[in-house]
Amino acid sequence: MRLVILDNYDAASLWAAKYIRNRILQFQPGPGRHFTLGLPTGSTPLGCYRQLIEFVKSGDLSFKHVTTFNMDEYVGLPRDHPESYHSFMWTHFFKEVDIDPANVHILDGNASDLEKECARFEREITLAGGIELFVGGIGPDGHIAFNEPGSSLVSRTRVKTLARDTILANARFFGGDLDKVPTMALTVGVGTVMDAREVMILITGAHKALALYKAIEDGVNHMWTVSAFQQHPHSTFVCDEDATLELRVKTVKYFKGLMYVHNKLVDPMLSIKDSQSKVVEPSQGVHADSYLE
Numbered sequence: 001m002r003l004v005i006l007d008n009y010d011a012a013s014l015w016a017a018k019y020i021r022n023r024i025l026q027f028q029p030g031p032g033r034h035f036t037l038g039l040p041t042g043s044t045p046l047g048c049y050r051q052l053i054e055f056v057k058s059g060d061l062s063f064k065h066v067t068t069f070n071m072d073e074y075v076g077l078p079r080d081h082p083e084s085y086h087s088f089m090w091t092h093f094f095k096e097v098d099i100d101p102a103n104v105h106i107l108d109g110n111a112s113d114l115e116k117e118c119a120r121f122e123r124e125i126t127l128a129g130g131i132e133l134f135v136g137g138i139g140p141d142g143h144i145a146f147n148e149p150g151s152s153l154v155s156r157t158r159v160k161t162l163a164r165d166t167i168l169a170n171a172r173f174f175g176g177d178l179d180k181v182p183t184m185a186l187t188v189g190v191g192t193v194m195d196a197r198e199v200m201i202l203i204t205g206a207h208k209a210l211a212l213y214k215a216i217e218d219g220v221n222h223m224w225t226v227s228a229f230q231q232h233p234h235s236t237f238v239c240d241e242d243a244t245l246e247l248r249v250k251t252v253k254y255f256k257g258l259m260y261v262h263n264k265l266v267d268p269m270l271s272i273k274d275s276q277s278k279v280v281e282p283s284q285g286v287h288a289d290s291y292l293e
Contacts, residue, residue, distance in 0.1 A: 002236040003216060003255040004141075005244060012240045013047025017136070018266035020063050020235070023198075024131055025270040029065035034103065036125075038134030038193065039093075040145070041085045044202045045137055046092060053096040060271040063099035063272045067128050069121070069142060071136065071145040071193075073107040074182035075114065075159065082113045083173045084109070098183045107157070107186040109214040118157040118186060123193070132209040133195035138203055141165070142211040142224035146187035149223045155189030178229055190228050202224060212248035 006012040020037070029035040039045070055061035070089060079086040086106050094104055105124055111117035125131060136144045143149065146160045162170075167181050172182040193199060203212045214224035216235060221227050229235040244252050 001232075002258075002262060003251075004238045005241055005256055006238070008240050008242075010047060010211070012202065012204055012238050014051050015266055016045075016048045016238050016283060017051030017055065018269050019238075020133065020135065020161075021055050022266060022270050023059065024066060025272065025274065026130065028234075030127045032063065034065050034067045034128065035133075036067050036128045036131045038131045038136070038188075038196060039089070040071050040135060040136065040137045040202075041088045042197070044204055045135065046284045048135075048202065049093045053093065056097045059249070060269070062272060063097045067103040068094075068102075068105060069125055069128075069131060069188075070106045072187040073109040073183055075109040075184035075186060077109055077182050079108075079110065085177065102225065105150075109182075109186055112264070114159045114186060117157065120240065121157045121188075122192065125195075131196040132194050133198045133200060135200050135202065136193060138201060138208065138211055138226045139166070139169075140207050140211055140260075142214050142226045144193065144201070145225050147190050147225040149225070151190060151222060151225050153194075153220070153222050153225065153228045154191040156192055157186070157188045160185050160187050167224065178291045181215045190225050193234055194228060198236070199229055199232050200238060201229060203237060203239045205240070206237075206245055208243050209245040211246075212237070212239055212243045217247060217251060245267060 004015060006015055024035045024037070028033045052061065056063065070085060073085045077084045081087060089104070089106065105121065108117050121168050140150055143151070146162065147155060148160070148163045149167060161167060161184055162182070167178060170181050171178050196280055201215070202213070211224065211226060214221065215226040215229065218224070218227060220230055
């Protein structure tokens with residue numbers, strides 16, 4: 001497990017974007033060899049997405065041979081609704097990069113059979129060869145995707161009824177009208193994310209500090225579903241200073257002392273030209289040997 005501590009939100013977003021860029025280019029994606037990337041919605045990843053867009057516009061990164069799977073979607077919200085996660089991803093990311101729409105996978109919250117839709121999504125992940133890197137964000141209560149407190153830590157993609165606190169928190173996106181807030185969602189399970197070869201969780205802000213403490217220092221607990229990723233063989237938590245407020249001083253000092261190692265993962269940054277000069281297999285390089293046990 002890595003804990004990467006940056007000074008602020010912008011620095012954390014940039015580090016995460018650099019890491020994603022290097023991982024994609026290390027993989028050497030091409031026809032018949034796609035890099036498969038799991039993605040979240042929400043405010044936390046927006047800074048990371050903006051940086052990735054800049055990398056594409058500068059010609060240093062391409063999503064032509066990247067396949068994506070999003071974590072979740074509301075049930076019953078039209079896909080063109082401004083608050084649907086489909087709209088969110090296309091507005092804030094996909095329309096700005098060179099990804100093939102056929103390679104974008106987002107759960108259909110309007111499917112006639114929601115259970116079949118969840119099963120289909122799991123099959124699509126399997127057919128894609130599994131997910132190389134799943135990026136996630138969390139809520140203040142430590143939930144990842146819509147795996148809210150009490151969710152099974154071996155859960156798969158499924159239909160979830162949203163907790164009252166989640167509905168209240170989301171009301172701000174619907175003009176404060178609780179009647180307009182969806183009460184159900186489709187979500188990947190904790191087990192679905194755990195199956196990814198690598199997981200990177202973005203945690204920023206003082207309001208996420210207790211969740212980061214539960215994720216890093218406390219035991220694995222289904223009431224804080226993010227804590228499951230303590231047990232993932234290749235997990236990285238990227239946070240800002242504010243998010244470390246509940247951690248022990250010695251924990252923060254320990255991981256800050258490893259930043260010289262962590263920064264080697266993103267500096268120097270690879271570019272498309274670099275990646276074309278040498279193939280780096282997934283079992284080599286920073287992905288495999290940079291974890292400190």
